[in-house]
Amino acid sequence: MTPRERFLTALEHREPDRVPIFANLTPQVGETLAEALQAPVETVPAKLSQRVSHTEILTRLGNDAVAIRPTWPKAVQARWAEGILVDDFGFEFVRLGYYTEIVKRPLAAVETAAQVEAYRTPDPELPETWELAKQQVDRYRREFAIIGALETTIFELAWNLVGLEQFMIDLLLEKPYVPLLLDKILDYNLACGVRMVRLGADMIWTGDDFGTQRAMLVSPELWRKHFKPRMRCLFRALKATNPKVKIAYHSCGSILPIIPDLIDIGLEVLNPIQPGAQGMDLGRLKGEYGQRLAFFGGVDEQTILPFGTPDQVAEEVRLRVRQAAAGGGFIIAPAHNIQPDTPLANIHAFFEAVRRWGRYPLQGTAGEG
Numbered sequence: 001m002t003p004r005e006r007f008l009t010a011l012e013h014r015e016p017d018r019v020p021i022f023a024n025l026t027p028q029v030g031e032t033l034a035e036a037l038q039a040p041v042e043t044v045p046a047k048l049s050q051r052v053s054h055t056e057i058l059t060r061l062g063n064d065a066v067a068i069r070p071t072w073p074k075a076v077q078a079r080w081a082e083g084i085l086v087d088d089f090g091f092e093f094v095r096l097g098y099y100t101e102i103v104k105r106p107l108a109a110v111e112t113a114a115q116v117e118a119y120r121t122p123d124p125e126l127p128e129t130w131e132l133a134k135q136q137v138d139r140y141r142r143e144f145a146i147i148g149a150l151e152t153t154i155f156e157l158a159w160n161l162v163g164l165e166q167f168m169i170d171l172l173l174e175k176p177y178v179p180l181l182l183d184k185i186l187d188y189n190l191a192c193g194v195r196m197v198r199l200g201a202d203m204i205w206t207g208d209d210f211g212t213q214r215a216m217l218v219s220p221e222l223w224r225k226h227f228k229p230r231m232r233c234l235f236r237a238l239k240a241t242n243p244k245v246k247i248a249y250h251s252c253g254s255i256l257p258i259i260p261d262l263i264d265i266g267l268e269v270l271n272p273i274q275p276g277a278q279g280m281d282l283g284r285l286k287g288e289y290g291q292r293l294a295f296f297g298g299v300d301e302q303t304i305l306p307f308g309t310p311d312q313v314a315e316e317v318r319l320r321v322r323q324a325a326a327g328g329g330f331i332i333a334p335a336h337n338i339q340p341d342t343p344l345a346n347i348h349a350f351f352e353a354v355r356r357w358g359r360y361p362l363q364g365t366a367g368e369g
Helices: 003-011 027-037 055-061 074-081 113-118 127-140 155-162 164-173 177-199 220-226 228-241 256-264 282-289 310-324 344-357
Strands: 065-068 092-096 099-104 145-149 203-207 246-250 269-271 294-299 330-334
Touching (some): 003 065, 055 065, 055 127, 055 344, 127 145, 127 177, 145 177, 155 164, 155 177, 164 177, 164 220, 177 203, 177 220, 203 269, 220 256, 228 246, 228 256, 256 282, 282 294, 294 310
Parallel strands (some): 065 145, 145 203
Antiparallel strands (some): 092 099
């Protein structure tokens, strides 16, 4: 099978030749692997850049899909290269260690609906922001599946624009500006999602981090009131554009109470199944929802990948395959971007273990917790 055939077969809840893979790297890991593999670094100047960077490295290692999304406009790229860290949403950043961190938020002082109405999101149709996505589709789609990265779909972008503490207070108090802001963000990301479907994306990867290690950041009732109807609208628009496109949803942490709601509005693929989060046991979720959901993720990036041995990484992969791979419906991946504290030996062990233990027909017992 080609990587594309493998990925799409698994999403149809059928067994391919092996479990498909899709991993992401932080820039530091990408640079280290690029040197080791004598490959280009390929860091993409874009929001969620880790989802769309290092394509050649990752496909060479074993990824079965390539991600796309809009890049920054050329003006943003130029000023970023000069050290003026301001993006097209109006966020200002500083570099701290491995990451850039937001130090100024465009709606930090928001109090009224008029201020939200005056705020302008980036133009989702600006041609130059889609040039790389088109190139990637043209280059890779014949062999690899295409994922449209649309995470931070509503909630995370909203609170980043305002600030987490203030937005959470205003959401709970139902300040008049809140629904206008959520709708403005929805309109922007809906346009981006539809554009990626039209470019040829096989799966749109939506989502917001609503979970902590133990529970949700907001109550399920609050999520159902403000976010469920908007995500339903988004899912329907994507499916109306291409009924064959698959809908994925990302949330780190424990989101067990809203999984049935996500299924109800059309979710097909759940990510990242963070192993250490309360109630997010991959084997249990496969048993309960495996007829209606495919699972994407599952491999522990909090302890095993960074701090385990290569043998422990291989055993982790073997466990997740046993839990979720039977009958298809499983894309194996680390439950977070591979971090700089992860040894290269463990990264190679991950990919090698999938090639060994992820082959169909599966070895061992399926469905173990």
